[in-house]
Amino acid sequence: MKVYLELIASLQDQPERGGSNYLMLGSGKYSARWGYSCDTGTVAKYLPSCSSCPDLNSRETVSPAYCGKCTNWEIDRENYPLLQSSTPKTYPPDAITPGKKYLSPFRLAYDGLKTAVAVSHSSYVIGLWSTENVKQYLYSQCINKRLCNL
Numbered sequence: 001m002k003v004y005l006e007l008i009a010s011l012q013d014q015p016e017r018g019g020s021n022y023l024m025l026g027s028g029k030y031s032a033r034w035g036y037s038c039d040t041g042t043v044a045k046y047l048p049s050c051s052s053c054p055d056l057n058s059r060e061t062v063s064p065a066y067c068g069k070c071t072n073w074e075i076d077r078e079n080y081p082l083l084q085s086s087t088p089k090t091y092p093p094d095a096i097t098p099g100k101k102y103l104s105p106f107r108l109a110y111d112g113l114k115t116a117v118a119v120s121h122s123s124y125v126i127g128l129w130s131t132e133n134v135k136q137y138l139y140s141q142c143i144n145k146r147l148c149n150l
Contacts (some may be wrong), residue, residue, distance in 0.1 A: 031142040038075055038105035039085035046071050046082040075105050091140065092123065092133040108142060116141040 032040040040047075050070040071082050084102040091103075106112070120137055123129040129137070138148050 028139065028142060028144075030140050033075060035108055036075055036105055037108060037140060037142050038083065039103065042085040043071075043075075043083050043105075047073055047075065049073060076107060077105070079104055088136050088140070090130075090132040090136040092129050092137050094123075094128070095119075095137055103140060113141060113143065116143065117147075 029041060030037045030039055032038070046069075048070060049072045050067065052069055053067055053072050068082075071077070071080065074080075075083065077083055083105050087096055087101060087103055096103075116138060120129065120134045124131070124134050135148050
């Protein structure tokens with residue numbers, strides 16, 4: 001008799017999801033918001049709506065692209081200047097988009113996480129990246145220390 005097993009659903013709260021996926025649990029520099037990588041310590045002052053933006057309870061909404069003082073709680077903007085953070089010292093130079101000297105927030109996805117681990121591994125194996133480059137890159141991808149040290 002052949003048996004076929006398939007995971008249909010996995011119900012987990014934030015800590016369990018993070019642990020199961022080898023992600024940091026909101027306590028990392030880039031992992032304060034679940035599902036995104038962003039240096040929230042650097043951009044936190046720009047996240048809340050400023051006095052120029054309409055009341056959040058009103059039906060009016062203003063795109064953060066039109067406000068130079070805040071992001072109006074928006075974090076999902078890749079090239080928005082207020083959300084950019086400086087590149088860490090040990091970040092691998094070839095992992096930075098050419099012409100940029102900063103990191104922008106991005107949404108985490110399984111494909112991106114798998115690619116980050118594969119790129120890190122191959123870059124280390126061929127001698128392109130140091131251990132510190134790999135750790136910093138994976139840290140910016142919100143991957144926890146447990147996976148980095150395997």
